[in-house]
Amino acid sequence: MINIIYNLLLWLVLPLLIPYHAYRSLSRGRRTAFMERFGRIPADELNLIGGGGGTILVHAVSVGETNAALPLLKGIRTRFPDKKIVITNVTETGRSVAQKSKAADLCIYFPFDYPFAVRSVLESIRPEVVIIMETEIWPNFIGVAREMGIPVLLANGRISDRSFGRYLRLSWFFRPVLQRLSALCMQTPVDAERITAIGAPSAAVHVGGNLKYDIPVVKAKPEQVAEIKAKYQIPADCFVFAAASTHEGEEAQVLEAYRALLTRDPQSFLILAPRHPERAPGVAELIKKEGFPFQSRSALDGSGPLPAGGILLLDTVGELAGLYRAADLVFVGGSLVATGGHNPLEPAACQVPVLFGPHMQNFREIAALFVKHCGAEVQPADLDALKAELLRLSADTSLREDLGRRGAGILLESAGATGRHLDVMASLLEQRGKRG
Known part of the structure; x- marks a missing residue:
């Protein structure tokens, strides 16, 4: 009986499903x-x-x-x-x-x-x-x-x-x-x-x-990092901060934290990767409004490094994992807003230190392991705490390396x-x- 009702409902929604799906696909260029x-x-x-x-x-x-x-x-x-x-x-x-x-x-x-x-x-x-x-x-x-x-x-x-x-x-x-x-x-x-x-x-x-722990742990060699930076026109000698899988309401907070970083260290660079690439045009408008120089990944022309203090806006799919290897610090989004968070294990597999916000309900077990092994500081409670951690970690190379090793150790122990x-x-x- 339940199966009959389920299938009846499927047929009833069919006239709505087709135009809705067509609209979502075509409006996103798919x-x-x-x-x-x-x-x-x-x-x-x-x-x-x-x-x-x-x-x-x-x-x-x-x-x-x-x-x-x-x-x-x-x-x-x-x-x-x-x-x-x-x-x-x-x-x-x-x-x-x-x-x-x-x-x-x-x-x-x-x-x-x-x-x-x-x-x-x-x-x-x-x-x-x-x-x-x-x-x-x-x-x-x-x-x-x-x-x-x-x-x-x-x-x-x-x-x-x-x-x-x-x-x-x-x-x-x-x-x-x-x-x-x-x-x-x-x-x-x-x-x-x-x-x-x-x-x-x-x-x-x-x-x-959890299969997500079975990611190979590989730290990029200096020559590999240089190659990635050249490909994406990231300045060679900058501190690279990556904000990954961000959602609406987070980009503004990330930009404010980045501005605080630039006040102390102008030789920094931000990789900003919205979770849904179709949001990139709106994020680009926000970046313009805030006055940061930036370039979208899809518009890179190979002409040379982007300026220090600038932003690479990742508006493509499937490249974020590679860019983690060129980052000095990664913030994983969906966690400063009540979205439930995203997976911090992917950057950790590159032995890069990871931060994430308080809303990690979808990755509660993984977040708890990071807090246990790396300290409560990896989970800043709000924007002010994120700023503080960004400034602290950007100034301490040895601490970043230690946190990177600890994060990678979570994967090795849980595989x-x-x-x-x-x-x-x-x-x-x-x-x-x-x-x-």
Whole structure:
């Protein structure tokens, strides 16, 4: 009965879904890709995986989930070299990151959750197993896969404090869907308890750890840093401060903190990377209003270094991780405003010191580890505290190096989730093979 109501609602929203999706895509200069989203994959793309079969399908909704999936994708390549990998994404930015990573044989859009669209995709790709990153629960996709005998693994699963209550209240809806999953690898024992309380079968729930810790720790060599700075026209001898994945309301605070830094050290430079590149024009207007010299990444002309005291506005996708290696200090956004924060592990993997604000609800466990290993100062409570930390760290090279090592140590101590996930996946493949 629940499934009937769900599908009826899907059909009722279809007349609204198509124009809404078209508007969002076209207004941001992106293709709508309706054919893929309704389950039709072009033959030339299917040829990249040999027409389907012998594949692993990994679904990662957007950028964060795609980055989290990269260690797992590399592990699949190593442990199952004969398998083809297909990544599905919901967002254009997620798809762009997936394509640039070259971690998969085929990148496509995730289908709208209509049974005919889902079945068309699964019949075209014929995956041996489906891996859904984090807590993406699509009833028809999971249900059709189950009907077709395709095991579905929920990977890197988590249930936040904020969402747990909502899931519990709607457990009557989620329980039948969770029962159709073949296995669930949750990040922590708490996540495992919560997903079981919502309705997942306890025998199928595993504590797999957090895949985000399995990023390789690599500190850039001086010549590599120089190469990155030359490519992005960053002045060679400046202190480089990067503000990453910022949201509306944060850029103004970052610029105020940067102004305070320049008052003491004019030989500084800011990399400002809004979380959503389509916001870059508005951020550019704010920078102009504040009187800072700047250049957008898309407009770099290779004419030589930008001026000290200036700003590089990153308005592209997939380049931030590389720019971390050229930074002396990184502030991770979504945390000075009540967004829930973003992942500080990516800059930490470059052995760069990291700061983030008080709103880290989406990364509570990771933030707590940074505070424990690096000190409470890495989480300034407000703009004044951010200014103070920026000034303190910019003046102390040895302290920055120590914090960079401590942050990288968090990754080294917490690694291992990839292997645990692959063990569960291998078990699912073995069970499927026995069933024929």
